[in-house]
Amino acid sequence: MSTANNMGTALVTGASSGIGATYAERLAERGYNLLLVARDEQRLQRLSQRLQELFGVTAEVLIADLSEARDIERVAQRLRRDQQISLLVNNAGVALSGSMAESDRHSIAALLQLNVLALTLLSSAAAVNFSIAGHGGIINLGSVVALLPERFNAVYAASKAYVLSLTQSLHAEIAHRGVRVQAVLPGMTRTEIWQRSGMTLDPSFDPMIMEAGDMVDAALRGFDEGELVTIPSLPDSADWQNLLQARMQLAPNLSHKQPAARYA
Numbered sequence: 001m002s003t004a005n006n007m008g009t010a011l012v013t014g015a016s017s018g019i020g021a022t023y024a025e026r027l028a029e030r031g032y033n034l035l036l037v038a039r040d041e042q043r044l045q046r047l048s049q050r051l052q053e054l055f056g057v058t059a060e061v062l063i064a065d066l067s068e069a070r071d072i073e074r075v076a077q078r079l080r081r082d083q084q085i086s087l088l089v090n091n092a093g094v095a096l097s098g099s100m101a102e103s104d105r106h107s108i109a110a111l112l113q114l115n116v117l118a119l120t121l122l123s124s125a126a127a128v129n130f131s132i133a134g135h136g137g138i139i140n141l142g143s144v145v146a147l148l149p150e151r152f153n154a155v156y157a158a159s160k161a162y163v164l165s166l167t168q169s170l171h172a173e174i175a176h177r178g179v180r181v182q183a184v185l186p187g188m189t190r191t192e193i194w195q196r197s198g199m200t201l202d203p204s205f206d207p208m209i210m211e212a213g214d215m216v217d218a219a220l221r222g223f224d225e226g227e228l229v230t231i232p233s234l235p236d237s238a239d240w241q242n243l244l245q246a247r248m249q250l251a252p253n254l255s256h257k258q259p260a261a262r263y264a
């Protein structure tokens, strides 16, 4: 049991289940007051009550459907106006099963609204305020499928590649203003996202599935250590550094006046 302190308020999207609910609990344990955002009011109220009782923090519920422009703007406004907010966890997300060709256009549009547009507009609202304050943190939930786009639904994988790219760019733009940014790339994690998107987790996948608590604990450890990109499953962080280095080696040759000789 801890009491509320001066950590400020963490706004967690998708806090009603899975990874988001776990972030809410871990952050309350660290003494953050909470703003819990999702659509399911009952679940959010239950979580809010439990965390307030357990950790002595405040936990406000903010009902929003982040696939709707009006609700995104309402939450963004809160981020712009509430100077107590010191951390944004952009966690709400949906997945799609099967291939892009099999996905209906409404589900594709809803996924992009939530996984891409809401995350971008909320990051932008937070970035403005945190930059002015000279501190604050933005944690964006990506996925390892950003690195393995061939292994998952094309739209979901592309949305998570976007999250990784946005976070890397945002870091370059605002780190010098004292704002911490992190992309978290979980592998398979045991949550409702699988059933929600019509997939079943075959028991043969068990060795690859992390519990949400372990995933979030590792991600927060990465955040504490100042990592820009955290891949909780990756045993050797040198493998990620090597990939980054290979990418940066391309940089001097990515823009030239003439096409490469092989295209002449």
Ligand SMILES: NC(=O)c1ccc[n+]([C@@H]2O[C@H](COP(=O)([O-])OP(=O)(O)OC[C@H]3O[C@@H](n4cnc5c(N)ncnc54)[C@H](OP(=O)(O)O)[C@@H]3O)[C@@H](O)[C@H]2O)c1
Residues within 6 Å of the ligand: 013, 014, 015, 016, 017, 018, 019, 020, 037, 038, 039, 040, 041, 064, 065, 066, 067, 068, 091, 092, 093, 094, 095, 114, 141, 142, 143, 144, 185, 186, 187, 188, 189, 190, 191, 192, 193, 194, 196
């Ligand atoms: N589980 C995995 O294997 C895995 C792996 C890599 C990345 N991730 C990412 O982790 C994040 C959390 O997913 P999870 O696994 O914890 O899934 P989850 O248990 O299904 O949780 C998703 C959360 O998003 C909220 N949400 C869904 N649609 C929403 C909408 N339109 N507006 C507002 N909130 C909405 C849900 O709440 P309501 O239904 O109450 O709105 C729920 O709280 C996602 O971004 C996901 O892509 C998950």
